Amino acid sequence: NAGVTQTPKFRVLKTGQSMTLLCAQDMNHEYMYWYRQDPGMGLRLIHYSVGEGTTAKGEVPDGYNVSRLKKQNFLLGLESAAPSQTSVYFCASSSQTGRYTEAFFGQGTRLTVV
Amino acid sequence: AQSVTQLDSHVSVSEGTPVLLRCNYSSSYSPSLFWYVQHPNKGLQLLLKYTSAATLVKGINGFEAEFKKSETSFHLTKPSAHMSDAAEYFCVVKMSNYGGSQGNLIFGKGTKLSVKP
Numbered sequence: 001n002a003g004v005t006q007t008p009k010f011r012v013l014k015t016g017q018s019m020t021l022l023c024a025q026d027m028n029h030e031y032m033y034w035y036r037q038d039p040g041m042g043l044r045l046i047h048y049s050v051g052e053g054t055t056a057k058g059e060v061p062d063g064y065n066v067s068r069l070k071k072q073n074f075l076l077g078l079e080s081a082a083p084s085q086t087s088v089y090f091c092a093s094s095s096q097t098g099r100y101t102e103a104f105f106g107q108g109t110r111l112t113v114v
Numbered sequence: 115a116q117s118v119t120q121l122d123s124h125v126s127v128s129e130g131t132p133v134l135l136r137c138n139y140s141s142s143y144s145p146s147l148f149w150y151v152q153h154p155n156k157g158l159q160l161l162l163k164y165t166s167a168a169t170l171v172k173g174i175n176g177f178e179a180e181f182k183k184s185e186t187s188f189h190l191t192k193p194s195a196h197m198s199d200a201a202e203y204f205c206v207v208k209m210s211n212y213g214g215s216q217g218n219l220i221f222g223k224g225t226k227l228s229v230k231p
Contacts, residue, residue, distance in 0.1 A: 035221075040123065040224075041223060042221035042222055042223040042224050043158075043219075044221070045219070048218060058218065090157065090158065092158075092219075099146045099165075099208065100164075100165045102160045102163055105159075106157055107156065107157040108155075108156075108157055
């Protein structure tokens with residue numbers, strides 16, 4: 001019963017390097033989200049997707065790109081990492097955007113950019 | 115615009131005493147409200163959600179929250195704290211689907227609960 005799985009769980013990058021975070025869900029959910037969590041800031045939405053082949057910007061999209069080529073996967077890319085992108089990244093999915101439908105979260109990816 | 119404010123960044127209680135974590139919301143529409151919990155180095159887990167069926171909502175692990183429209187509050191309570199309740203708690207409001215927001219979640223900044231033996 002995997003739910004939402006994020007890969008990798010930890011990563012250290014040097015400034016300017018690139019990487020891709022993978023989110024996979026096995027619940028056949030239409031909606032997927034990427035959040036970042038910083039101390040004292042709660043979670044802030046980076047990008048989201050309302051279905052295969054669609055993406056949209058959230059609150060803090062700069063420096064990130066996303067793709068949703070398959071319904072079950074949502075990729076978050078950093079083309080040129082910066083220290084300000086040091087954070088914990090969470091992926092979430094939801095079956096619909098109904099008023100009372102909750103989101104399910106992955107375990108998080110802790111990224112450090114040095 | 116919808117927003118949520120958690121009034122305390124850190125709450126400390128003794129084991130066996132009541133827990134109160136405060137949350138106020140702002141919403142132009144009847145809000146959709148949730149409480150999530152995050153244990154150290156873990157993902158987020160849903161504690162409970164307000165569905166308008168009842169103002170007092172029961173969640174997992176003995177937690178409850180009461181929706182008070184007149185006070186725009188959705189405070190989280192538990193009668194007796196347990197050591198395993200030590201975690202960070204997030205109050206969340208769900209955006210309406212108007213304007214293409216697609217039901218995105220807006221998080222409060224979190225309240226860290228410490229439980230002393």
